[in-house]
Amino acid sequence: MPRDFRRTLKKRPLLFDGATGTMLQKMGLKAGGCPDELNLTNPELLKKVHALYVEAGSDVITTNTFGANRVKLKEYGLEKKLTEINTAAVKNAREAIGKSGFVAGCIGPTGRFIEPVGDMTFDEATDVFTEQAEALKKGGADLIIIETMMDIKEIRAAIIASNTTGLPVVATMTFDKTMRTVLGTPPEAFAIIADSLGVSALGANCSLGIEGIYKVIKKMRSVTDLPLIAQPNAGMPVLKGKETVFPSTPDEMADYAPKLAAEGVRILGGCCGTTPEHIKKMGGEFKSLKPEPLKKQGFTSLAGRTSFIVFGDGLPPVTIGERINPTGRKELAQEIKEGKTLIIRKEAREQEDSGAHALDVNVGVPGIDEKSAMKRAVFSVNENSRLPIVIDSSSAAAIEAGLKAIDGKPLINSVSGEEKKLSTILPLAKKYGAAVLGLTLDDKGIPETAEGRVRIAEKILKAAAGLGIKKEDIVIDCLALTVSADQKNAGETLRAIRLVKEKLGLSTVLGVSNISFGLPSRETVNSAFLAMAISEGLSSAIVNVKNPSLMDAYHASVLLCGHDARGERFITRFRERGMDAAVKPEREKPRGLKERLVDAVVNGNEENITALVEEALKQGWNPLKISNDCLIPGLDEVGRLFACNRYFLPQVISSADAVKKAYERLKKELKGKKGPALGKVIMATVEGDIHDIGKNIVSSLLENHGFEVIDLGKNVPAERIVNEAKTKKADIVGLSALMTTTVMEMDNVIKKLKKSGIRVKTIVGGAVVTPEFAKKIGAEYGGEATEAVKKMKRLVGAK
Numbered sequence: 001m002p003r004d005f006r007r008t009l010k011k012r013p014l015l016f017d018g019a020t021g022t023m024l025q026k027m028g029l030k031a032g033g034c035p036d037e038l039n040l041t042n043p044e045l046l047k048k049v050h051a052l053y054v055e056a057g058s059d060v061i062t063t064n065t066f067g068a069n070r071v072k073l074k075e076y077g078l079e080k081k082l083t084e085i086n087t088a089a090v091k092n093a094r095e096a097i098g099k100s101g102f103v104a105g106c107i108g109p110t111g112r113f114i115e116p117v118g119d120m121t122f123d124e125a126t127d128v129f130t131e132q133a134e135a136l137k138k139g140g141a142d143l144i145i146i147e148t149m150m151d152i153k154e155i156r157a158a159i160i161a162s163n164t165t166g167l168p169v170v171a172t173m174t175f176d177k178t179m180r181t182v183l184g185t186p187p188e189a190f191a192i193i194a195d196s197l198g199v200s201a202l203g204a205n206c207s208l209g210i211e212g213i214y215k216v217i218k219k220m221r222s223v224t225d226l227p228l229i230a231q232p233n234a235g236m237p238v239l240k241g242k243e244t245v246f247p248s249t250p251d252e253m254a255d256y257a258p259k260l261a262a263e264g265v266r267i268l269g270g271c272c273g274t275t276p277e278h279i280k281k282m283g284g285e286f287k288s289l290k291p292e293p294l295k296k297q298g299f300t301s302l303a304g305r306t307s308f309i310v311f312g313d314g315l316p317p318v319t320i321g322e323r324i325n326p327t328g329r330k331e332l333a334q335e336i337k338e339g340k341t342l343i344i345r346k347e348a349r350e351q352e353d354s355g356a357h358a359l360d361v362n363v364g365v366p367g368i369d370e371k372s373a374m375k376r377a378v379f380s381v382n383e384n385s386r387l388p389i390v391i392d393s394s395s396a397a398a399i400e401a402g403l404k405a406i407d408g409k410p411l412i413n414s415v416s417g418e419e420k421k422l423s424t425i426l427p428l429a430k431k432y433g434a435a436v437l438g439l440t441l442d443d444k445g446i447p448e449t450a451e452g453r454v455r456i457a458e459k460i461l462k463a464a465a466g467l468g469i470k471k472e473d474i475v476i477d478c479l480a481l482t483v484s485a486d487q488k489n490a491g492e493t494l495r496a497i498r499l500v501k502e503k504l505g506l507s508t509v510l511g512v513s514n515i516s517f518g519l520p521s522r523e524t525v526n527s528a529f530l531a532m533a534i535s536e537g538l539s540s541a542i543v544n545v546k547n548p549s550l551m552d553a554y555h556a557s558v559l560l561c562g563h564d565a566r567g568e569r570f571i572t573r574f575r576e577r578g579m580d581a582a583v584k585p586e587r588e589k590p591r592g593l594k595e596r597l598v599d600a601v602v603n604g605n606e607e608n609i610t611a612l613v614e615e616a617l618k619q620g621w622n623p624l625k626i627s628n629d630c631l632i633p634g635l636d637e638v639g640r641l642f643a644c645n646r647y648f649l650p651q652v653i654s655s656a657d658a659v660k661k662a663y664e665r666l667k668k669e670l671k672g673k674k675g676p677a678l679g680k681v682i683m684a685t686v687e688g689d690i691h692d693i694g695k696n697i698v699s700s701l702l703e704n705h706g707f708e709v710i711d712l713g714k715n716v717p718a719e720r721i722v723n724e725a726k727t728k729k730a731d732i733v734g735l736s737a738l739m740t741t742t743v744m745e746m747d748n749v750i751k752k753l754k755k756s757g758i759r760v761k762t763i764v765g766g767a768v769v770t771p772e773f774a775k776k777i778g779a780e781y782g783g784e785a786t787e788a789v790k791k792m793k794r795l796v797g798a799k
């Protein structure tokens with residue numbers, strides 16, 4: 001019988017292999033060089049490692065191709081050998097496991113960020129992964145396993161690319177002790193996203209040892225019914241003497257196997273530090289288990305990079321903020337036309353603060369390039385809000401641009417019963433992993449009766465099922481028609497909501513405000529209609545979440561329909577407002593220039609920051625005042641939000657980019673003095689550290705005060721600093737470090753400088769550096785930038 005991974009996975013638990021890298025090191029392989037090239041240069045050694053795992057009972061052997069993508073191979077000048085390396089890797093694994101076992105072609109991260117955080121486009125990323133996945137398929141891999149990913153955007157690209165091969169895809173990410181990936185994604189959001197992309201199994205690898213992975217798996221299980229995979233490392237490595245030791249024993253890890261199986265784990269394997277012995281012990285009981293079939297989930301789920309929501313299936317209804325939509329909003333329409341995103345960013349933040357659970361994004365302005373506008377809007381919303389997005393457009397091309405730009409699993413707004421819509425939009429939802437909003441209208445218009453609308457809902461459901469889109473990913477809009485035109489309209493919509501829920505078991509959504517068109521006191525009508533729809537079982541509503549009375553009605557209805565245990569949500573809402581239900585929305589306080597500059601840093605507002613700096617300069621502010629009173633405090637706030645997990649790396653990066661822009665402008669004000677240089681200064685951020693904003697400020701100021709500055713950049717190895725100091729005959733070497741993990745590198749550089757015999761003064765700075773530390777390593781303490789300049793002048797004997 002031919003090998004069929006998907007079918008076998010349905011029948012029995014499967015055992016993967018353990019670590020390859022740490023095993024190779026144990027077998028005497030020296031670190032350095034390209035690990036993937038070993039497939040060509042030392043296939044026997046690899047086959048030996050694979051064979052040990054086959055002996056230990058592994059059903060699946062993973063290829064040694066973690067870094068065999070174009071981007072990583074290029075670092076070693078090996079990109080032309082990509083196909084050769086990947087096919088050889090499959091061959092090495094196949095020779096070890098034979099024809100009856102499975103070979104999993106391994107794909108790892110590229111090490112680059114996708115835009116807007118990095119400079120790689122989503123299309124480039126999918127090209128890179130498609131190339132590797134095709135090579136693995138060509139070699140004869142039975143499935144693709146995507147491992148150790150940290151960026152949800154990158155793993156989306158990797159899954160979409162791997163899906164094009166038709167091979168089964170297994171996807172894993174790595175989580176840290178905050179129960180998130182380094183870039184902020186919680187296990188549930190990843191599980192929702194990977195599930196919607198049609199993987200065969202999903203889970204976690206490496207991470208926190210088996211105990212930590214167990215917690216991660218439990219979270220994933222709460223939102224997906226797919227088989228899960230756990231590939232833990234053998235605990236967090238500790239340094240014993242000069243050796244790195246992984247603490248978890250094979251027995252300790254094996255104890256967890258049945259517990260993991262009870263949480264839906266159907267594939268078990270190991271990551272760093274695990275050995276054939278670990279795999280043998282873990283597999284012993286696991287492979288003989290006959291776990292219960294995985295229970296189906298009935299709710300609809302959406303996710304952003306750092307959050308997720310579930311609704312429908314008897315869960316409390318959720319709200320979708322409607323305000324990012326230019327219809328009837330001249331200023332927003334104008335901004336979208338001009339390619340700006342200020343209002344969009346503001347609306348994203350304010351709607352989230354007002355309690356929205358997801359945000360609708362519509363940029364439909366006539367005569368614009370809607371694809372670019374949608375991409376820009378999605379980036380801006382992702383940078384300013386954690387919430388999942390509803391991509392709202394009548395253009396399939398704009399929807400696809402949004403689907404590429406997104407950080408999570410969105411809801412597409414919309415399809416209808418019209419054939420053209422179904423045939424263009426549903427395939428996009430399937431490919432990019434999205435839920436779909438189905439409008440109950442077709443080529444003949446909107447049926448008058450509830451039954452007519454249910455028939456269209458059924459048609460949409462059938463078309464989606466034909467493409468393999470899950471029932472839970474269809475959300476039906478029974479359409480609110482204006483009640484001023486015909487007073488029966490509201491009743492028919494409400495009846496349709498109940499019928500769609502009861503007859504078809506689908507989630508529902510309603511754009512509420514249309515009901516009150518042409519009436520006075522629209523708010524009153526909208527609020528009452530929303531409450532009635534919720535009592536009919538509505539799962540989600542597109543509303544103006546910034547309207548307090550409408551949101552009051554929403555909260556009251558949630559309570560009255562039994563969705564608010566002990567009334568906690570309701571009570572919290574009103575406690576926060578001083579128990580006064582009738583308070584008016586707070587009038588916006590005018591923000592001063594200083595606050596607006598700080599806000600621009602905190603919100604990562606690159607677009608606006610130069611204009612604000614310009615305004616400040618025009619008002620006669622000193623460039624240093626702008627830096628010290630606005631930009632640095634802004635960054636401090638970003639650091640605080642990051643430390644308490646309110647911000648994640650992508651937001652820190654966009655704030656840093658905004659600050660960089662501001663300094664580009666400020667630099668022009670700090671032009672260097674003419675005349676002989678006061679001295680020559682080498683500036684560098686030490687190796688391992690990529691923070692350079694502070695160092696760049698100091699460099700600019702030094703130039704401004706008449707120093708010649710040779711800026712070596714960031715992450716600079718000690719040897720290079722010593723060499724440059726020697727060849728350039730520097731008077732001072734200035735070192736910067738911002739992390740507790742990198743300050744000791746300053747000590748290393750200074751020791752090397754001393755050892756080389758160069759006569760040069762040293763000064764150190766960066767937020768973690770203290771005067772005591774500087775003294776201890778024999779350097780001058782820099783302090784903040786202006787103070788640092790004074791000290792440097794003193795060091796070269798200038799006034």
Ligand code: B12
Pocket residue numbers: 182632635636637638639640642643649652653656688689690691692693694695697698733734735736737738739740741763764765766767768781782783784785786788
């Ligand atoms: C912006 C930022 C980033 C940006 C950096 C972009 C860039 N181009 O610099 C990005 C997003 C890339 C980043 C990445 C990371 N970051 Co960061 N980041 C920050 C943040 C928010 C601001 C830093 C900053 O620029 N401050 C403003 C400048 C002006 O201050 P400054 O550097 O201290 O400089 C002043 C003085 O110290 C002095 N000075 C500085 N250098 C020198 C040198 C000399 C010679 C002299 C004389 C004076 C001097 O003059 C300057 C002006 O007065 C801080 C939080 C914070 N508030 O510090 C976290 C922070 C530094 N980051 C942190 C972490 C953990 C990381 C990551 C590891 C995150 C991750 N999980 O991946 C990575 C690090 C990757 C690496 N290998 O380096 C932690 C460090 C924790 C610690 N104590 O070890 C912090 C403190 C955040 C936190 N609260 O946890 N980060």
